[in-house]
Amino acid sequence: xxxxxxxxxxxxxxxxxxxxxxxxxxxxxxxxxxxxxxxxxxxxxxxxxxxxxxxxxxxxxxxxxxxxxxxxxxxxxxxxxxxxxxxxxxxxxxxxxxxxxxxxxxxxxxxxxxxxxxxxxxxxxxxxxxxxxxxxxxxxxxxxxxxxxxxxxxxxxxxxxxxxxxxxxxxxxxxxxxxxxxxxxxxxxxxxxxxxxxxxxxxxxxxxxxxxxxxxxxxxxxxxxxxxxxxxxxxxxxxxxxxxxxxxxxxxxxxxxxxxxxxxxxxxxxxxxxxxxxxxxxxxxxxxxxxxxxxxxxxxxxxxxxxxxxxxxxxxxxxxxxxxxxxxxxxxxxxxxxxxxxxxxxxxxxxxxxxxxxxxxxxxxxxxxxxxxxxxxxxxxxxxxxxxxxxxxxxxxxxxxxxxxxxxxxxxxxxxx
Amino acid sequence: xxxxxxxxxxxxxxxxxxxxxxxxxxxxxxxxxxxxxxxxxxxxxxxxxxxxxxxxxxxxxxxxxxxxxxxxxxxxxxxxxxxxxxxxxxxxxxxxxxxxxxxxxxxxxxxxxxxxxxxxxxxxxxxxxxxxxxxxxxxxxxxxxxxxxxxxxxxxxxxxxxxxxxxxxxxxxxxxxxxxxxxxxxxxxxxxxxxxxxxxxxxxxxxxxxxxxxxxxxxxxxxxxxxxxxxxxxxxxxxxxxxxxxxxxxxxxxxxxxxxxxxxxxxxxxxxxxxxxxxxxxxxxxxxxxxxxxxxxxxxxxxxxxxxxxxxxxxxxxxxxxxxxxxxxxxxxxxxxxxxxxxxxxxxxxxxxxxxxxxxxxxxxxxxxxxxxx
Numbered sequence: 001x002x003x004x005x006x007x008x009x010x011x012x013x014x015x016x017x018x019x020x021x022x023x024x025x026x027x028x029x030x031x032x033x034x035x036x037x038x039x040x041x042x043x044x045x046x047x048x049x050x051x052x053x054x055x056x057x058x059x060x061x062x063x064x065x066x067x068x069x070x071x072x073x074x075x076x077x078x079x080x081x082x083x084x085x086x087x088x089x090x091x092x093x094x095x096x097x098x099x100x101x102x103x104x105x106x107x108x109x110x111x112x113x114x115x116x117x118x119x120x121x122x123x124x125x126x127x128x129x130x131x132x133x134x135x136x137x138x139x140x141x142x143x144x145x146x147x148x149x150x151x152x153x154x155x156x157x158x159x160x161x162x163x164x165x166x167x168x169x170x171x172x173x174x175x176x177x178x179x180x181x182x183x184x185x186x187x188x189x190x191x192x193x194x195x196x197x198x199x200x201x202x203x204x205x206x207x208x209x210x211x212x213x214x215x216x217x218x219x220x221x222x223x224x225x226x227x228x229x230x231x232x233x234x235x236x237x238x239x240x241x242x243x244x245x246x247x248x249x250x251x252x253x254x255x256x257x258x259x260x261x262x263x264x265x266x267x268x269x270x271x272x273x274x275x276x277x278x279x280x281x282x283x284x285x286x287x288x289x290x291x292x293x294x295x296x297x298x299x300x301x302x303x304x305x306x307x308x309x310x311x312x313x314x315x316x317x318x319x320x321x322x323x324x325x326x327x328x329x330x331x332x333x334x335x336x337x338x339x340x341x342x343x344x345x346x347x348x349x350x351x352x353x354x355x356x357x358x359x360x361x362x363x364x365x366x367x368x369x370x371x372x373x374x375x376x377x378x379x380x381x382x383x384x385x386x387x388x389x390x391x392x393x394x395x396x397x398x399x400x401x402x403x404x405x406x407x408x409x410x411x412x413x414x415x416x417x
Numbered sequence: 418x419x420x421x422x423x424x425x426x427x428x429x430x431x432x433x434x435x436x437x438x439x440x441x442x443x444x445x446x447x448x449x450x451x452x453x454x455x456x457x458x459x460x461x462x463x464x465x466x467x468x469x470x471x472x473x474x475x476x477x478x479x480x481x482x483x484x485x486x487x488x489x490x491x492x493x494x495x496x497x498x499x500x501x502x503x504x505x506x507x508x509x510x511x512x513x514x515x516x517x518x519x520x521x522x523x524x525x526x527x528x529x530x531x532x533x534x535x536x537x538x539x540x541x542x543x544x545x546x547x548x549x550x551x552x553x554x555x556x557x558x559x560x561x562x563x564x565x566x567x568x569x570x571x572x573x574x575x576x577x578x579x580x581x582x583x584x585x586x587x588x589x590x591x592x593x594x595x596x597x598x599x600x601x602x603x604x605x606x607x608x609x610x611x612x613x614x615x616x617x618x619x620x621x622x623x624x625x626x627x628x629x630x631x632x633x634x635x636x637x638x639x640x641x642x643x644x645x646x647x648x649x650x651x652x653x654x655x656x657x658x659x660x661x662x663x664x665x666x667x668x669x670x671x672x673x674x675x676x677x678x679x680x681x682x683x684x685x686x687x688x689x690x691x692x693x694x695x696x697x698x699x700x701x702x703x704x705x706x707x708x709x710x711x712x713x714x715x716x717x718x719x720x721x722x723x724x725x726x727x728x729x730x731x732x733x734x735x736x737x738x739x740x741x742x743x744x745x746x747x748x749x750x751x752x753x754x755x756x757x758x759x760x761x762x763x764x765x766x767x768x769x770x771x772x773x774x775x776x777x778x779x780x781x782x783x784x785x786x787x788x789x790x791x
């Protein structure tokens with residue numbers, strides 16, 4: 001009934017009301033759009049496009065498919081061939097392509113692509129390509145004589161997969177699966193580095209988040225209840241790490257925590273430790289946790305503070321007057337009201353910690369490396385696709401966390417300051 | 418009348434006093450006193466209001482009674498027991514806060530149940546008590562609502578119910594109606610008064626609204642500058658203020674400055690600066706020649722010659738302004754050089770309307786004019 005009457009409503013000169021309203025607002029909407037337009041372009045160019053490109057790289061690699069048209073055609077025609085014992089035609093196609101690669105100098109790139117899934121194939125390809133031009137049929141015997149590795153089933157699985165530039169191979173590698181004689185298999189437990197590192201990264205991030213929360217809670221409370229003059233001084237101390245270079249701060253931790261560092265020296269001098277029993281707090285997981293907690297602490301304090309600042313002291317007073325002890329008042333009245341701040345701070349710290357790279361790289365040593373350091377390692381080794389696959393998995397994990405958070409806490413309750 | 422109100426205005430005897438402030442002083446900074454030598458005895462079942470301008474120390478007194486501030490000096494006793502060292506949660510005092518302080522993360526029912534839970538009461542007993550308290554404030558249907566879903570007046574009722582649900586003998590209220598609009602405030606005044614009467618609880622009420630204080634209280638303590646200026650029944654406070662501050666703070670008031678010319682038999686003559694002589698009742702002036710301020714309520718000033726009390730001095734006045742206020746006519750006069758002398762007349766059938774520029778004579782009963790400290 002209401003909708004019927006609103007649809008009938010018209011302006012004084014007979015235009016439909018809705019149309020008139022849209023026309024009246026169009027100008028301000030256009031203005032608003034142009035205001036956000038530069039930011040939109042910036043975000044598009046520097047964030048969305050690179051991420052999209054990264055995600056594409058994780059499923060695309062044309063190093064092999066580009067230079068192996070004959071073999072690709074053969075794979076398409078014979079999708080059900082026996083990997084354990086490929087026929088002569090397959091070897092013939094391979095030799096044709098190898099000879100072509102030698103001519104166009106693409107052997108390295110093709111070999112590298114296969115090498116990602118079957119290690120040690122670059123030299124195999126280079127040797128094969130050098131000899132391919134002089135080979136006579138039967139090509140199968142010729143290639144196997146040159147190197148019996150050409151008959152390995154995993155190599156044929158790898159080449160079949162690489163014949164298309166679209167592939168899930170990098171995700172297989174990133175989830176610690178291995179190409180074997182029968183195709184992709186769960187890898188050896190000792191060699192499961194990526195999933196283990198993901199697990200470790202999330203565990204360490206969780207530990208850092210909990211430590212940050214325990215340290216930040218009293219500080220934020222103090223900030224919220226102190227008189228303005230004192231709280232602004234304390235706030236400067238909280239923000240000071242933000243104004244100091246990350247490198248300087250991390251280096252300072254090295255000076256403090258290394259075996260010949262200030263903390264160990266002081267403990268030895270006080271007789272708490274013997275000179276041989278110096279604690280190793282640097283270049284291991286302890287160093288990573290301590291330094292990252294320090295770096296990320298303000299991200300916990302600020303959301304907590306912004307929530308605590310607006311909790312009136314009368315709630316605590318009311319609880320006390322109603323007969324609650326100070327502990328009950330804290331547990332039942334104060335803590336529940338700080339939950340949006342705790343949730344926001346934890347989400348922020350956790351997500352930042354999961355993607356942290358520079359601090360673990362500097363103070364983590366071999367033990368204290370996180371998944372980001374491995375992503376960086378693969379990028380430096382030009383294995384962009386594997387780095388992209390790992391990064392995409394990290395992104396997916398964070399989005400899942402964000403979704404869980406939204407379901408549990410509600411994103412509208414997030415208070416970041 | 419005078420006798421009975423004097424009794425009410427006085428200190429209840431030590432046997433009946435429920436709350437006693439004994440020479441209480443409070444300082445926050447160690448330099449100045451916020452509360453200076455407070456002595457106050459509140460009887461059981463009494464409704465006492467602490468009234469005063471902001472910064473007069475009234476809220477500090479309430480906070481000391483509730484246990485959120487400690488007295489710098491002196492003793493506060495509750496039912497004969499000194500409570501200076503008793504933490505707030507062991508005092509068993511109900512409190513209604515200015516902004517209600519309803520816990521936003523709990524439902525109405527949980528809010529009311531909270532004081533019972535911390536006292537370790539069994540669940541079924543709690544539910545019965547919560548229900549009874551909610552019914553008492555006519556909010557029984559709102560058990561599962563959140564405070565944010567309630568209007569100001571409804572929140573106020575819940576806050577009241579929460580302060581009463583654990584049956585405290587003493588309830589403190591810190592400007593509980595300050596955030597409500599006028600109509601609702603007047604309605605809630607009546608309801609609080611009604612609850613006080615039916616439950617027999619002792620109420621200490623803090624407000625800066627004198628109308629609220631006069632309507633609701635058995636006795637009112639007027640605070641200024643850290644001291645109680647007057648502790649009396651509403652009627653005494655309005656009609657017989659002890660000093661100029663109280664006279665000025667409660668209600669509207671005309672002030673005429675002068676010098677005592679004669680005192681005899683509970684009457685005095687005051688010569689004003691402009692030479693006129695007026696009649697008054699001496700309150701806290703005793704000597705001839707002392708400076709004084711005579712205070713007269715606007716509604717007690719007579720201006721119709723036929724109604725003038727016999728044998729009183731009258732004084733010339735000139736009408737400056739006439740304001741129609743509906744139920745009242747408010748007229749501003751020039752009297753003895755003062756241009757803000759106001760009289761109020763009821764808008765009755767045949768009431769005389771004064772015209773600006775008109776010359777009249779005004780006078781009053783000597784007991785309505787009180788000669789106070791200058």
